[in-house]
Amino acid sequence: MLLPGWVLVTVLTVTATANAFRTLYDTAASRADVARSAGANASVRALYGPVFGDTPGGLVAWRIVVIGGVLAAVMSMVVVVRHTREEEETGRQELLSAGVVGRRAPLTAALLAAVVADAAVALLAAAGLAGAGLPGGGALALGLALGATGLFFAGVAAVTAQLTESARAARGAAGAVLGLAYLLRAAGDAGAEGGRSPLLWASPLGWAEQVRAFAGDRWWVVLLPAGTAAVGAGAAYVLTGWRDTGASLVAARPGRAAAPRTLGGAHGLAWRLQRGTLLAWLCGFAVAGALFGALADGAADLVGDNPGTREIVERMGGRQGLTNALLAAMTGLLGMVAALYGVGSVLRLRAEETAGRAESVLAGAVSRLRWAAGHLLLAFLGAALLLLVGGLAMALGYGAQAGDVGARLGPLTGAALAQLPAVWVLTAVAVLLAGALPRAAAAAWAVAGACLALGWLGPALKLPQAVLDLSPFGHLPKLPGAEVTAAPFVWLSVPAVLLTVVGLAALRRRDVSG
Incomplete structure (x- = not known):
């Protein structure tokens, strides 16, 4: 399918x-x-x-x-x-x-x-x-x-x-x-x-x-x-x-005669398996953030006096000024793409299972939760690092065009990191599927892709707000520029925690590679 x-x-x-x-x-x-x-x-x-x-x-x-x-x-x-x-x-x-x-x-x-x-x-x-x-x-x-x-x-x-x-x-x-x-x-x-x-x-x-x-x-x-x-x-x-x-x-490069101490635990193994992927994503976010920031300085000229385009930008990024609306839309896009990284990082657990490597690790004195925690730590914290790098790069790109880099660092970095609760919700969905429904774990890609499509194409298609709110990103404040309250961050963090806990509990009870 x-x-x-x-x-x-x-x-x-x-x-x-x-x-x-x-x-x-x-x-x-x-x-x-x-x-x-x-x-x-x-x-x-x-x-x-x-x-x-x-x-x-x-x-x-x-x-x-x-x-x-x-x-x-x-x-x-x-x-x-x-x-x-x-x-x-x-x-x-x-x-x-x-x-x-x-x-x-x-x-x-x-x-x-x-x-x-x-x-x-x-x-x-x-x-x-x-x-x-x-x-x-x-x-x-x-x-x-x-x-x-x-x-x-x-x-x-x-x-x-x-x-x-x-x-x-x-x-x-x-x-x-x-x-x-x-x-x-x-x-x-x-x-x-x-x-x-x-x-x-x-x-x-x-x-x-x-x-x-x-x-x-x-x-x-x-x-x-x-x-x-x-x-x-x-x-x-x-x-x-x-x-x-x-x-x-x-041919694969031969490894060291003796493994480094960092590979002595599940967290070190997860880092070794995923560090190259994380580094590639970080480079991509740095380039994309700088490009988005440079683009925002010409937002008013690009939109011009067209009311339809202005409406789409405002639906994506809020009504707090055209430039801020475009910046908010771009930080939202960074968040939605970071969710794809989170899902992929979690599903690496399932890949280790299907390849038979998880059984070798779990045959030793490594619990399932400790094995999973190494990958989940990279999934959740790696997504936060991506947003941090993307926000900083956007601030540098926009500030270089506008001539005030220092004034943009805080607002744009904060706007990017504000996407984190929604990213964690989609990452937690992947944890739930990988733990409770391993054969359907790939469906996490469909969930993340649907949220990306809703956020990016939904405003242009003028979908009702109720449909846009099906995505967790639809409940976040449009930053920079919008009023910030704690409620949406708390309400999104709760299901992220619950889904992760349920997924890990299911992982403990089911057969490996089941």
Whole structure:
């Protein structure tokens, strides 16, 4: 169910943006204003890319091509690694290979699944855009740009699955390629107006922009990610023949002869397993926070006099001034993304179970609660550290643009940390599922993703406040600028504690790997 759900979320994101933008910018003057403002602001270009034309379709492509490409890329990477390296790591592939199954059959199946999913994204997104009243040619060009971007990263993931010895390392390496692609695109867009930087041609996300959907429809550019994906798939097929099932081409670095004292306990083991992931997330939050802060200084110019856009920003961030509302919306987004880290960190417990490593740890003098506490400490405190770094980076980015860094540190850092109770609620949901319903633990991703969609797309779709309040983030004050009371923080902390306690109690009683 994960793959159809991901396709549906991606397509709905594209079509919802198209419908919202057609309503918001329904005059030529309003579209010209936003195109001019976005093109003149380097921070906005770094975040969304350049605007190619001030038509309704051009604005939709400007807003959706990067985020849509990232969604398709992550989907493809997860699918390919899940059905190749992860199957080998858990030992299931060895059982299948004992039968009449070809050596490259798992890779073929994984790539076919990614191709079908990316084709579905391309065609359904094109149909949704055309159904929203946009020109059919541009709609198909944008859909193909998104699908081809997903195909490129399917090829990347196919290669990293051959090189690394674990699914986590394969996903991390492919994710690093995606992060590099985003940074190259952002640097290229920020440094030159109109998409003329050569850096854009070094990034598959830049290629998606250069398709220029609804502004000339450069169909030939789609061949770049599609062709590169074919090369990556071919390389993966060759590499598969060079290694044994379960082995990797890049040998693991041998460990120390004697383990350090930090690995003598469950907390040290959890830190060793998750420190690389936490460091990568910290780097991402630092970059995102600085970018969001720099973007906020041009909020008034970007929104202009458009009442619809102002209403959406105020629904996301409150009515305490346009700049503060945008900053509050950005800190809320940091909180929702930090919840994804918390969920992933908790679900590492379940991954250790299914891989059989938890049994080895618990066979010694380590209780289940102490084993779980090491991972949960990183989940809850790691999320707090992410928000702290994101808030500080946002303050530095905004303060550097406005010329008053010192005055922004406290309010923006506090606004980011104010998201913590809601983040902990979603993290606690993952604890409950991993402890009480381990086979349904992956549903924690759906809960966190739904809250992210409500917070980010709900205001643009003008959903009722009662629906927005289904997310714990809907109950927090819109900081900076709003009045602060203790009540929402207390009421959100209570279920976070209760869900965590119930989840740990269930973990103590059930069978490991059950």
